[in-house]
Structures are given as C-alpha cells and as structure tokens.
C-alpha cells in the first residue's frame with residue numbers, strides 16, 4: 001500500500017492499548033490518525049472535521065457487550081456525514097451484531113485482536129469507497145448546479161411561428177415517454193437546446209444529461225471515451241475510467257453530430273445500443289446501462305444511408321421519433337421574440353440599457369437567410385449591442401455578406417450574361433419559373449432543384465411576382 005494513501009482516520013475506542021497500537025500501525029499509511037477515548041466527543045469531532053474512515057468500537061462500558069452504544073454512535077456519525085465510511089470494531093465475533101451494523105450503515109467490521117494485514121486491507125477498501133462516494137457527491141452537485149444554471153441562465157424560447165409551435169407540441173408528447181429521439185436540423189438551429197429541454201421535461205429530469213460530440217472524438221479514443229477503461233488497459237490508462245455511456249446511466253445520453261461517425265465506429269456504437277450494456281476496455285465484464293438516447297445531426301442521414309455512408313440499422317435504432325428543427329429563415333415570425341430575448345441578455349451582460357429593434361431593422365433581419373441560424377442571429381445581436389450607440393437598432397447596425405447565389409443558376413449562367421445585371425435577374429426569374437413548372441408548383445421540390453431554401457424561393461417568387 002502507498003504511504004499516506006488512507007487519508008484521515010478517526011479511531012474511537014475506550015481501550016488505550018487499541019488506540020496506541022492502531023496509531024503505530026496506521027501512521028505510515030494515513031495522512032493523520034486522530035484518536036478519541038470518549039465517544040461523547042463524536043458530535044464535536046464530526047461537526048468540525050472531515051474523516052476519510054472511522055474505526056468505531058462497538059462497546060464502550062466495561063462488561064457491556066450488547067453493542068447498543070456502538071449502534072447509537074454509528075447513527076450519530078451518519079447524521080453528521082451520511083456518506084461517512086465507518087468500520088466497527090468488535091471483540092466478540094458476534095456475526096449477528098456485525099450484520100446488524102452493516103444494515104444500519106456501517107461499511108465493514110474488524111474483530112479484535114486484529115491481524116494487521118487484514119485491518120490494512122479493510123481500510124484500503126474503505127478509503128476507495130469513500131473516494132467514490134465523494135466523487136459521486138461532487139458530480140451530483142455539479143449536475144445540480146448545471147441544471148439550475150440551465151433553467152435560469154438559458155431558457156429555451158418556444159417561438160410563435162407555426163413550425164415551432166408544432167415542434168413544441170410534439171416535444172411535450174414525447175418527452176415523458178422515454179422514446180429515443182433523433183433531432184435533425186442545420187447548424188445553430190437549437191438541437192442541443194431542444195435535447196436539454198426534452199431531458200428537463202422527462203421523468204429523468206433530476207438525473208444526468210451527458211453530451212458526447214461524436215465529431216470531436218478520434219477513432220483511437222472512441223472506445224475509451226464512450227465505454228471507459230480499466231487502469232493499465234493501454235499505455236495512457238493511468239486510472240480506471242467510467243465511460244460517458246455508463247456515466248449517463250439513469251439519465252439522458254445526447255450524441256451530437258452522429259452523422260460524423262466512421263463506419264467502424266457506427267458498428268461499435270450499434271452493438272452497445274442494441275445490448276444496452278457496455279464493456280470497459282481491458283475488462284470482459286458487461287455493465288448494464290439504462291439511458292434515454294437523443295441523437296442529433298445536420299447531415300442528411302437518409303441520403304447517407306443510400307450512399308452506404310451511414311448504417312441503415314443504426315438509423316432505425318436511433319430514430320424512434322424524428323424531430324426536424326426548421327432553419328431560422330423558415331420561421332421569421334420568431335425573430336422578434338429571439339431578438340427581444342437576446343437583446344435583454346446582452347444588456348445585462350454589458351450593463352447597458354435594453355436596446356430594441358426598429359421596424360426597418362427587423363425587416364432587414366427577416367429578409368436575411370441566416371445560414372448560421374439562431375447562433376448567427378445571437379452573434380449579430382451581440383455585435384450590434386456592443387457597437388451601436390442607438391437605443392433603437394437600425395438596419396445599418398447589421399452587416400451581412402450577400403446571400404449565396406443559388407448553385408443551379410450559377411452553373412447555367414452563360415459567360416456574356418454576367419456583363420449585364422438586368423439579364424442576371426432575368427435568368428434567375430427564368431430558372432425559378434422553369435423549376436416551378438417542372439415540379440407543378442411544388443415549392444419544396446423546386447427549391448431543392450434550385451439549391452435554395454423554401455424561404456429563399458418564396459422571396460424570389462415574390463420578387464418576380466410569379
């Protein structure tokens with residue numbers, strides 16, 4: 001055993017010989033050994049100090065062997081520190097009493113006179129347990145803090161556009177069902193925000209929400225990150241490690257950018273999801289896991305299945321319910337709400353008066369195509385909040401790069417036409433008209449052929465009065 005690895009130990013026994021011999025044995029392995037003859041000092045000690053392990057005698061009064069005092073003090077200790085690790089000392093080898101002590105919250109027991117090796121082994125196991133209990137306590141705290149932060153600092157905006165109202169009514173239906181969910185949508189549409197909202201509205205709300213960015217995990221670290229590993233399983237495995245899937249046990253596992261997984265990693269993930277158990281690298285023990293799965297991607301998974309880039313069986317495994325997050329340009333009715341919310345956030349952040357949007361500025365924002373969606377809107381509003389002196393933000397407070405020209409039109413433009421702006425418009429009008437005729441007025445199909453979003457096509461139809 002490593003020196004000082006047992007942390008702080010408290011020994012409570014009315015027998016001075018026991019106190020002395022335990023101190024002699026433990027001082028090498030503990031950072032400190034505190035000895036106490038009088039159990040009545042326990043409340044004082046427990047409210048002022050923290051101990052990693054406590055060795056507690058069962059019987060304090062001479063000739064009394066019922067263990068009642070030991071049980072009483074055990075309860076007292078656990079009142080002060082519910083995750084205290086207490087080892088009972090008993091001289092009588094009374095199995096019934098030891099079993100009762102374990103039931104009442106003791107971690108283990110040792111018999112007097114003890115063998116040093118046995119006592120050290122018991123303490124080593126106890127110290128590991130204490131370490132894990134503290135870690136779990138810490139993680140719970142972190143999780144609580146994060147959930148509290150999330151619900152206060154970043155409320156989800158429901159939006160008032162039709163697509164968002166439809167989306168939230170679906171969310172309310174599925175959130176409490178535990179069904180696995182696939183979120184599809186362009187970058188910045190709020191997939192992660194929605195995943196957290198589903199978790200918060202689910203029966204697992206008080207459990208963990210664990211995110212894994214599949215796009216950021218390298219092939220070599222995948223198994224260790226997701227499934228965990230045993231100390232020594234590979235060169236860099238210095239400690240045992242819990243994988244993200246196991247860490248999410250009982251809660252929600254959010255796999256972001258699932259479309260970025262290589263085929264071999266897709267196969268590994270599928271196996272784990274089907275079996276609902278993980279095996280840490282370097283072990284062969286299967287650990288059952290109960291997680292609610294939410295996956296997200298901005299990639300066209302169905303097209304990828306056609307092209308054999310994404311496994312069909314994995315798609316079926318993750319898409320029990322599919323939710324599509326519409327791009328911001330298709331829900332311009334939500335812009336005023338988002339703007340109001342983010343302008344409020346930045347006013348508080350930069351300690352400024354709450355700015356608003358002029359009608360003209362709002363119109364400019366509603367005409368723009370927002371390729372970066374809500375994230376881009378957020379940045380545009382933050383920039384304008386910082387740079388503009390206007391209380392009411394004006395169109396000039398927002399700068400956008402011109403909309404990308406639709407791909408099909410670009411490809412078919414004959415070179416000479418570029419000299420004349422008028423004919424460029426004509427050509428765009430022609431292309432839009434042809435696409436609409438070809439698809440019998442079906443906006444989605446025409447937009448797809450032109451490489452435009454539905455919103456961008458609507459604007460062009462309006463512009464050319466088609």
Ligand SMILES: Nc1ncnc2c1ncn2[C@@H]1O[C@H](COP(=O)(O)OP(=O)(O)OP(=O)(O)O)[C@@H](O)[C@H]1O
Pocket residue numbers: 154155156157158185186187188189190191192193194298374375378
């Ligand atoms: N409905 C919403 N309510 C509040 N904030 C939102 C909403 N939708 C998006 N946002 C904000 O927009 C930004 C982008 O959201 P989020 O990260 O959830 O998008 P994403 O679709 O997961 O993006 P990516 O695909 O790039 O990971 C975040 O800062 C988020 O707070």
